[in-house]
Every structure is written in structure tokens, then in C-alpha cells.
Amino acid sequence: SGAVELRQKPHDLTSIIGEFEGLKPGLPSFKVHEFGDLEYGCESAGKVYNPFGAYRGHSHEDIHDRRVGDIEMIQARFDTNAEYKNRDLLVNLSGPNSVIGRSMVIYEREDDHDQTEHEQTHDREGRYREGEGARIACRVIALAKGEKPERLHPSKPIFPARREPEVVFTSDPYFNQQHGYGQ
Numbered sequence: 033s034g035a036v037e038l039r040q041k042p043h044d045l046t047s048i049i050g051e052f053e054g055l056k057p058g059l060p061s062f063k064v065h066e067f068g069d070l071e072y073g074c075e076s077a078g079k080v081y082n083p084f085g086a087y088r089g090h091s092h093e094d095i096h097d098r099r100v101g102d103i104e105m106i107q108a109r110f111d112t113n114a115e116y117k118n119r120d121l122l123v124n125l126s127g128p129n130s131v132i133g134r135s136m137v138i139y140e141r142e143d144d145h146d147q148t149e150h151e152q153t154h155d156r157e158g159r160y161r162e163g164e165g166a167r168i169a170c171r172v173i174a175l176a177k178g179e180k181p182e183r184l185h186p187s188k189p190i191f192p193a194r195r196e197p198e199v200v201f202t203s204d205p206y207f208n209q210q211h212g213y214g215q
Contacts, residue, residue: 036116036136038173040125048103048123050116052138055108061139061164062116064101064123064173068133074167077135095122100129105142135172140165 034052065077080088081101089098091105100122108114123131143164 034114034169036171038123038125038131045119045121046123046125048116048118048120050106052106052108052114052116054112055106055114055138056112056140057108057110059105059107059142060168061141061143062103062106063137063139063143064103064131065135065137065170066101068135068172068174070135070170070172074135074137074170077137077167077170081131081134083129091118091120098122100131102143106138131173132175133173135170137167138169140168 033054034050036048036050038046038048040046064081065079066081067076067078069076069078080099082099084095084100086096086099089102091098091103103120103123104116104118106114106116122129125132141164
């Protein structure tokens with residue numbers, strides 16, 4: 033179980049912050065997938081989101097060497113809890129390649145990004161490439177009711193106007209005595 037929050041200010045990277053419980057210790061893969069349809073579980077989320085047709089790569093690589101959905105892996109501790117803090121350049125919350133309405137998926141193992149080869153030896157067969165393993169958790173990326181910035185109205189003053197002390201001039205000695213003027 034867990035929760036993830038994505039935030040992006042205009043012209044800035046997207047912050048991805050989350051907390052998880054119940055993960056095996058290690059580096060489970062964490063990816064953005066193309067569909068937000070989870071009717072049949074995590075398998076119906078489709079492939080990893082890749083609007084630019086890039087190769088599978090690490091999260092720190094540029095747009096030609098990684099898919100948009102290849103984000104940083106989760107670092108799960110030995111107590112089965114994990115915190116996730118990352119800022120990503122390609123995961124956007126607005127524009128034509130927005131991830132809103134897509135899904136995030138956690139895998140059971142670390143992703144080797146197809147860079148590890150297990151060659152056949154004279155006494156063993158080549159090892160079957162398992163990649164990141166099965167999809168163990170998923171969630172749709174959706175908008176949440178958030179804070180709305182306070183609008184400043186130019187016609188209204190920002191601070192209340194400072195009241196000047198009231199000064200009354202009169203020639204009536206009784207009024208001046210009652211209100212403490214002229215003493």
C-alpha cells in the first residue's frame with residue numbers, strides 16, 4: 033500500500049513524492065504506463081508510456097535514450113517501508129504529453145533496462161531474462177482537489193488603511209472639557 037503525490041509548478045520539473053509499505057527490500061521498479069484503465073488489474077495499464085518512441089533506459093538519461101515512463105526506482109528498506117522523492121524532467125502534468133489519466137505501476141524487482149546479459153556457459157544454459165518481474169501494485173494518476181491561490185483584487189487594498197486619529201476643533205469649552213481637548 034502507499035500514496036504518491038505529483039506536483040509541478042509552471043516551467044519546472046515534476047516532483048514525485050510517495051510513501052509505501054509492504055515492499056520487499058531492494059529496488060523495485062516504478063514506471064508510468066500508457067493507460068489509466070485498471071479494470072482487469074495492473075495488466076490492463078498497457079505498456080510503459082513512450083510518446084517519443086525512445087529506447088528503454090535509465091531515469092537520468094535524456095529523451096532519446098529513455099521512455100517518459102522510465103522513472104527512478106523505489107528504494108525499499110529492510111523494514112518493508114519506502115519513501116520516494118524524485119524530480120523528473122519528462123513526466124509532465126500538463127501539455128500534449130501529460131501523464132494525467134495514465135497509471136503508475138510498481139514491479140516486484142529491479143529493472144536492468146535490458147543491459148544485463150546472462151551468457152550460456154559450458155555447464156549451464158543461458159539464464160532466462162526476467163526483467164523487472166510481475167506488476168505488484170498500480171494506481172491511476174488523477175487530479176486531486178488542491179489549494180487554489182488567493183486572488184488579489186487590485187481594487188481592494190492589501191492592508192487595511194491606517195486610521196488617522198480624529199481631531200476636532202471647536203470653540204465650545206464644555207465640549208472640549210468633556211472630550212479631554214485643550215487640557
